[in-house]
Amino acid sequence: MEQDKVMSGAAWATFCDELKQAGDQILRPEAADDPLSRAEGWRYLTRLTRVALDMFMECNDRDFPSFYRPSHETAKIGADNPDNLYERAEINGEYDYKISGTRGSVAYLGLIAIAGGYEEADSNMRSVSSLDTHGNLTANADGTIEIILSRTPQAGNWLPITEDTIAVLVRQTFLDRKTERPAELTITRLDRENAKPVPLTPQQVQQNLERTAAFVKGTATLFADWAQGFKTHPNTLPPADQAYCQKLGGDPNIFYYHSYFKLAEDEILLIELDEIPDCENWNFQLNNYWMESLEYRYVDIHLNKHTAHYQADGSVRILVAARDPGQPNWLDTTGHGEGTMAFRWIGANRQVQPRCSVIKQGDLK
Incomplete structure (x- = not known):
């Protein structure tokens, strides 16, 4: 018992x-x-x-x-x-x-x-x-x-x-x-206006401990599986399975892209958006292997509709690199040679496919 x-x-x-x-x-x-x-x-x-x-x-x-x-x-x-x-x-x-x-x-x-x-x-x-x-x-x-x-x-x-x-x-x-x-x-x-919480029972503690452990194991397994799959298409941003994202709690107003980056110290992942469609927001972010966003409180590891620098024609170039390339929209890999990444269109009337390429630091124009 x-x-x-x-x-x-x-x-x-x-x-x-x-x-x-x-x-x-x-x-x-x-x-x-x-x-x-x-x-x-x-x-x-x-x-x-x-x-x-x-x-x-x-x-x-x-x-x-x-x-x-x-x-x-x-x-x-x-x-x-x-x-x-x-x-x-x-x-x-x-x-x-x-x-x-x-x-x-x-x-x-x-x-x-x-x-x-x-x-x-x-x-x-x-x-x-x-x-x-x-x-x-x-x-x-x-x-x-x-x-x-x-x-x-x-x-x-x-x-x-x-x-x-x-x-x-x-x-x-x-x-x-x-x-x-x-x-x-x-x-x-709504119907508990005058009620009071009941004391904790041993049965509740037993169940809560079981669910806590199951959540940690289940979450760690789920996203380790995701990262393993993303490694098959590094340095690209293919659309995610949107139905699967919704199944796991994704917002139905968001169109998701998930993938993997793997870069040498002197390489840059260049992500280009030829245009930005009408949308509530868009953003791109870098994560570690475990699909945790990198340290965004102190380092630029993501961009959105408001914070990005736009080209004169309305296009956007994002640069992912270990070192500052001296151009706008640089995202710092914060010591990570590899990890996961995500792009979102939020409330967009259509999606524009991000274009990705890997170049050397010295070849950036």
Whole structure:
């Protein structure tokens, strides 16, 4: 019984053993094995553990939900977007919820109701429904916002959910973090006005520990598999499988490209966009092998619609290199000779295929 395992400590011992197995993903034979990538791999597992403990141990009371950050500056998952502020709340699809707060001035605000997660055998985090400012999400005249989550249709901002919905994921996408104000949101279950949380039970602890370990193992395996696949087409940006991206929690307004870079010290990956279509935003970013965005707080490792330098004809050239080539739109590989990368069109009326080529530093014109 769960209570016996918790009382004896067996539940904790099993959790530690399961967590240890996640290390197998860092030691996969095809994984980058330079000292930097290996060190980042072990740190990555500690970050996944922190996220999972928030998700399953601290913020999983679906009667009293709260928003937490499932990916941020020091805990990164699956090519996390440096332009995004991610928030997530755990819910129960059998009940109704209200999200309220202020809209802020962030360029894009999107919500997705999701079912399933990376802790499950198929890693399926499917999108149940979405609501965003690109479509029909609106704020009141005073800047406040209110959204109802329910199975039955509602007037105003309504995010449909199903009985198997387990969470709502919020993406706030900035063009310029220095000037834009994020939305400030809270979530409540509508029929719990006078209720109080119940005490923690041994059964809950047992289940939470199991799910925490499963999430760490499942997430590490999923994105190590992705990176292995990306290595087959290095220094190119082919379109991703969009349906598969949606299955894993991708925003339906985003068209994704995922790939791999591998460069010598004197090489530059030149990415050219002949034109920029009408869109909410676009961005390109560099990640390490484990699909964590590189250190964007202090180093230029990504560009977007607002921060990029444009040519006179409206085209854009992005330069990925270990050393500064002395031209605009240089992205620093921060000591990585190889890693993953991602490009996104957000709310674009069409997609323009990025063109990639590898040149020597001395050949750049």
